[in-house]
Amino acid sequence: MAALRRVLRALATPFTQTAGLGRWMLVIGLVITGIFVLLAIFAPWIAPYGFAQASADGVDFPKAGAPSGEHWFGTDRLLFDVMSRTIWGARTAIEVVILSILICVVIGVPLGLVSGYYGGWLDRVLLLVMDALFAFPSFLLAIVFSFLLTDLFGGSVLAVAMSLSAIYIPQYYRVVRNTTVSAKEATYVEAARAIGAKDGVIMRRYLFGNVIQSVPVIGTLNAADAILTLAGLGFLGLGIQSTDAAEWGHDLNRALADAGAGVWWTGLYPGLAIVLLVTGLTLVGEGLNETLNPTLRKRRLLPVVMTTREDR
């Protein structure tokens, strides 16, 4: 109970000790992100129709029908319900982001651990490869990987998540490697080595817990970028196909042709969904940055009220 309270208090310090915008950005960002996570989890119950459903009760939906009581956000040229696709899109986006973070952790963390712990030529080669990947324009890298992976795996959620991981693995690798290099000099690791613990044990028991703490931070920072990249790939037709899952970027691609024809609803809603979710995640990232980074943090100062002279 006391431990839980301590954790809660630690989580709340950024809120209680900072002033101004940083605090509000964090709160608003968390609320927006939370709404999208709820939409993703409960999509089957919230969305009025399925994401690839073109008819109900044997009656076809209208083609590119304007918003109405039946279809609040209208329907698109494939007869799909735009509102349903927008809600299901949240699920796809969050699935892909979580999956890609998992892949990054599974690949990036062990690589960073081993590279940082053993050092030597392996470390140098990995470092060079990761630096090269990092120097690559990230969206181009995602395009190349999804080009290759959709050839190998088809346009599935997994293939897209793997393409995204290719961009972010170097970041995880770098952070984990650098943490490992400094952590392995720590006294408790030296002590473990002194009593004859094996390398594998030291890495699993002592270093892993140390380096895994930085993962949530990188994850949050990359999530907004990942959503945008996913949508970009979808827009270029390199991502997930319309019938496999609802994906905002791909829907916008199909909607682009409608823009000149006065059919605004097919593109507006998926586009707004992207903007909102990315804004939410960015606010969380910026808010965290502003509250945790001492040079940016603006502490909430209690106003100075000078007591009258008699006091002293």
Added chain:
Amino acid sequence: MTQPELDPVLEAEFQPDVTGDGPVISARDVRVWYGTTRGAIRAVDGVSFDLAPGETLGLVGESGCGKSTLGRGLMGLLPAGAKRDGEVRFRGEDVLTMSPRDAHRLRGSQLGMIFQEPMTRLNPLLRVSAHFEEAIRQHEPKLPKREVTQRALDALRMMGIPPTRYRSYPHEFSGGMRQRLMIALALVLRPAFIVADEPTTALDVLVEAQIVQILNDLRRDFRTSLLLITHNVGIVAEACDRVAVMYAGRIVEQGRVADVFAAPQHPYTRELLRSTISLRTTGLNFIPGSPPDLIDPPPGCRFAPRCPQAMAVCATTDPITIERPGGGQVECWAVGPTDLIPAGGTARLQQEELAVADEA
């Protein structure tokens, strides 16, 4: 150091009130409080002193006692959320109540400041020449370019920096040279009063002696008044006329350096002098305990919890500032006034046991 030839007209213009008697700076009951997340820190809490033209006042005390804050408070360089009150008269004019514009105009031209860290105080992108030129231009916009350069070069030469380095960048100088640059930069405007905030702390011992020598020459050559903030008692003995000892936001004792150091009246001054390492030191002396929390300072004398001579009265009633025997002021019940101590007040104060472990 060459004796600078001062233009008598210019000198008169810069120092209109050099009669030798009226203080340049006169502070009365100055308070500077900082806002924090926990409440106000009473960093400076009722400080008074005078500084005559050409006089150097050494301000000593432990770190965190408020001496730097006092210096900044006089300059008006305080962070957001800080407040100051009391009275600071510069040649009779109250700096704290004058308009922000006028106060700003005094800065640099009349009130100069030398900082602790010379390495980070110069803009890395600007040449040394640009620093000088913008400072001079700010206060004397009509001065022709040649004279601006001449003034800057004169100030540099006085600090022993050759004119060939005038167009160099700050990173091309060593720490000691940069501190001399900073002093030259403060001097080039010929202020009547300079706050030097730990000017030698970041420098090595040889350079330190050199800077102290330069500061010593200042008052002789320009009759510049200097508030020298330091934690080094040795520098005070060497470079100051008078000394003010600060503890937890208060000046507890002040007077002529020779008087105070020969016969310290306040127990804190005594302990501070005893902690100073000299050639005769055989064992290290330290003051047990640490300074009080300045957000909620203890009642009575703030040194009472650590004071070897604390009496019952010290923990309940604020000490009263009295004339020091031999000149100057001191505030300590052990010195006086004895007739104001209530009955039983002289009993030995029961202090909490101060474990050595607490001090870290």
Added chain:
Amino acid sequence: MTGSTGTGSLPRYILQRILLVIPMIWVILTLVFVILRVAPGDPVSAALGGKLDEEALDERRAALGFDRPLIEQYWDYLVSVMKLDFGTTFSDNQPILHVVRDNGGATLSLTVVAFLIALLVGIPLGLVAGRYRDSVPDVAIRLFGILTYAAPIFFVGFLLQAYVAAPLGLPTSGAASPRTVFTVEPTTHILLIDVFLSGDGAAIEDVLLHLVLPACTLGLLICGVFIRLVRVNILQTMQADYVEAAEARGLDRRKVTWRHAFRNALVPVVTVIGLQFALLLGGAVLTESTFNWPGLGKKLVDYINERDYGAVQGIVTLFAVAVVLISVLVDVVNALIDPRVRY
């Protein structure tokens, strides 16, 4: 320490920087080769599978050297890149350099104009936001910055096409109308320059009108990054020791802000411009696809849809090398601006 070392070490610094970049380029080339040549197996049939019979495919494989051991192909690839030969496309059998010549100009003019827009909009907004922290303009500017970052290019493109293009009469597709394309002499192969060389008023207007929407879209995307960066730097330099020292010398607020806080805050911006170039390239791919802009990015997507591994490999190699070289250029410019870097 003398003043002369400052200038004397600049060429050495440049040389050092170039030497450091060689292994980096080698690793990137190897990565590209592994990803696009080794991993997919047989790119020729992927690109031309349906179009040619088995015999013709074998012929093409032999012509491209795909029947030889991988290590030989790898060596050939490295050597030809060093000779600035980036290979040929499979689907229409064109040298990559010709593709670049014909489409690179459009990408270049789009990115350069977008970049200028981003700098002109982003830096002043960032300065204002940082200087007046937590004021109403700060809140508005930061929100604008976040929104420009959060809005995908193709969504902004969609909105512009749906709501802005028609009322203003702005074109939404291509870099120029067909008439302009056919009448303007391709002297530099960069339409934006050629059209000015031709001196044809109507054509100039036509090209500039086509440029408005794509360049603004891409420029807005990048300007959010500048707003954020400049703002954070201002917040940090406003707290710098030398700013306080300048205030202690009585300099007026405006001078302290401009000469001491702003100038120092802009130095890191130069470095980040190099990183933004990578972002700009990614953005260009999307912008070109959204506005049907005839640039390299659009071409790349076309080749990808045709499964043309040769074209993708060539264009990606070129992009990657360009990004790395630009980062060197940025470092050199940085050394010229900031005298401390050279040490």
